[in-house]
Amino acid sequence: MSDRARNGLFVAAMVLMAGVLAFMVSTEPATADRVEAIGVQIKCPVCQGESIANSPAQMAQDMMALVAERVDAGATDSEIIDELLSSYSGAVLLDPPASGNTLILWLAPLVVLAIGIGVIVWWKRHPGTESGAEPEPPSRGRGRLITGGVVLIAALAGIIVVAGSSLQERSGATAGVADLDTQDLDQVSNETMEAVVAANIDHPEINGMRVALAERYFEINDYRSAFPHYLAVAESESATAAETATALVRLGWMAYDGNGEVDAAVSLIDRALEIAPGSQIGLYFKGQILWCGAGDARAATELFNAVLSDPELPTESRTQIEVAQAMASRGEACP
């Protein structure tokens, strides 16, 4: 067979097979399982970057069960996703939309690709030869490059300083109220504290560490992890009055913020206020719940006033509560 004929055969066979493939192959997504397909799009609120479809955490499994239930009930994907996002704090969409503040995620890789292609093409055409480009006059080039380096260092350092301080500001803002009654946290990691707590479960003095650990979870809205620790402290007979009060206040707040149970929340905080009548955080949370949950701005105003009357209230908490007090006293709805 001549070379030409052989090539012809090759091409014919290729075209034929490509045609067969184009005809046969399905581009349907392989996951026919809608529950799974929805699950991989939602971040599990208590895990490290895992989706609820992939996480063995109890919360993730509960959420998956909810998805399955809603799928069976005939809800659409976006309905189910919206429902999950609104009812679980910390659950976020893992599939960032190509709009708003995540548009850049989709554009940036394309820009990098375009720049890459541009650089390669430019590099090929650039009139440099085997010996390389004419070296720039050293003094000028050097000065410019040093300036560039300094600017680069300054820019990076600036970014870090700004990021760090903005972090601290905001953790200060969120912690301002939450930190009122509790001790400082030490340098121990969450994992270590969990391990120590688990290992000393019956130790009478473990409640302090439990509260500290639970406070950390509470601060990042990880109620699911915080809950068992607060509950254990609230039920523990060896806990100090302050520890019990803190735990009850937090349990109350989580009952309200996590599950929307206003009555249960108020009764828990009332129990705390019986033990520690002056608890700033207890009064403040109760005010918030009555205002935002029960719409009772007047009761809230009184409670906020009680907190503000304490001269030892830290300044940043004071500012925050004053704003709330002012709004509530005008009878406005909570923000």
Next chain:
Amino acid sequence: MLAFLGIAGVIAALIGSILLVVRGISAARGGAANLVAPGRLMLGGAVASMVAMEVALLSDDFSLVYVANHHSTTTPFPFDLATGWAALEGSIVLWGLVLAGFTWAVVSKYRKSPDSLGAGALAVMGGVGIFFFGLILTIANPFEVCVSALEVGCAESSWLPFATTEVPAQGPGPNPLLQNHILMAIHPPMLYLGYVGMTVPFAYAISALALSVPGPEWLRRSHRSTLVAWSFLTLGIVLGGWWAYEVLSWGGYWAWDPVENASLMPWLIATAFLHSAIVQQRRGMLQAWNFVLVISTFALTILGTFLTRSGTINSVHSFTQSLIGPALLGFLVLVLAGSFTLFSLRAHRVATSPRIETFVSREGTFLLNNLLLTVYGFVVLIGTVYPLLLEAFTGTQVGVGEPFFNRLAVPLSFLLLLVMGLGPLTPWGGAPLGLLWKRLRGPILLGLGSGVLVAVFVTRVGWVVLAVSLGVFVASGILGLLGEQIRRRQAKTEESLWGSTKKVVGGDQPFWAGQVSHIGVVLLVIGIAFAANLGVHANVELQPGESVEFTDYTLTYESPFRRQEPNRIVQGVRITVTQGDQFVTTLEPRANFYGADTSGVTTPAVLSTPKGDLYVTLRNLDSESAELALNTSPLIWMLWLGGLTAAGGGVLALFARRRERKPLAERQTADV
């Protein structure tokens, strides 16, 4: 006692590092300085501190806080050994040891042929050593002693090794997830060998830039370390996936979670570097680009350590809770800013590359490979870091996960596979189109043909068909090239087939070692495509004695069981698996309870067959019934085999005999 030994070791290593920097710089400037002694000091100190740590763990010395809080007397071998790197402080000791090991390798090379390039590289390695040993000595000190004990574990510690200690009788043991599978003992050291090994090419690159040493000498010197690091990084990533599969019980192996991404980023860029280094060595091109890649790879290993070890991923707010995050981030900035400033000052002196003549050439495919790998690395980087940055700056939480990565990474992976098929068949310097067509037509036909076969007999799912098509295209291209060269050789000589094969492969060992890695990648991609697209999933609830049909298996719930093991309580169910009338096996999906942990670590039971795995997880168990999650992972063994083969190719390249080649562009259209 062990605290003293440990701290003394770290101090010795730190002094060794400082001396390496001081003497390295002086030797690089042409002075005479002994670099062997500081290298020895660094290695000796690092070994002593690791030994102190391990002896403390093996002898249950709870006077050390690290041991008291991460170990327990019931932790069995080898998990007690592995506890040495299971938590932050210990893992940095291991990091230091590996760094000292690689430094010693550079010292040994320097001892044989002392010159300024080697001395400069040692100074850089010493600098990195100062950072890490300094870290151990200050904010991540694992040799702190316990001064206030709890019943189990330690409440308060002191960094003074001679402080009066209060020793707890027992510790809580390592994190349950980490003592649940043997892979967790080997996976981190592999990853560290990979991460830390990238310091060597980085050190030579910085040395070459600082001393204005042109040419590929820095690449040649660091070649072996780069290969060692790359192979271990590959192995570490694959073992990490395997561990996730065997332990985390959701039936998957990769979830694009930030910890995984942290290891993938340096791998992608290091892989680009391995290829572009070849271009520089063969054609003298991409000299500046190689500096950029090697600096980026090293920076990404530090970024990965920062992400995984500072707790920033878990919550951006934990960034300020410990000093370790700011320290690593500061080091990262220093590395990036310092290196790139140096690069911009010196690149024009050390990197004067000839331009490419045509894109239809081996170097053209390498360029494309580098472009794709870099974009791939960037996708992983931005997807991992962007949500953290956005939250740090604005407080807004966005999620970036599997759907995002898959949408970008899957097409990039397939494009890379395509280029991987073209590259080895395309000659250097420019390919005559006739030759290219002659080499490509067979593989294209086979690729398309196997795609048709898969579509007809197995599945019509597009990604699977594409994976097999491209995989066969790549593999048959490699085998075809081997065949062509053997035939050509046999036409000239009277050798046997085996003899010719040996000669052809032996004639260019690094190339063929690379092709082994390519075959590994092909297997890996096919394994992933099958497991990800054709797996079947079901949740069932069974009462004892009840059976369920799942794919072609019948699973029968026999009975629950509970047994006490030295370090854990194991609770699970016995499932008999039959196929038709044939008994296949008994599976025991279970939950393991360690210490006082009451939630248990769910551990899947896996039946592996050539067709794939049956993967059974116990979701819930009560006196009435058991809830099980059933999964199949078709051909998943190909993924593990492929990953190991890819790493194996790297190891083969390490032992490959390298021909001395003409350095620059004289060799026109030379094959392979």
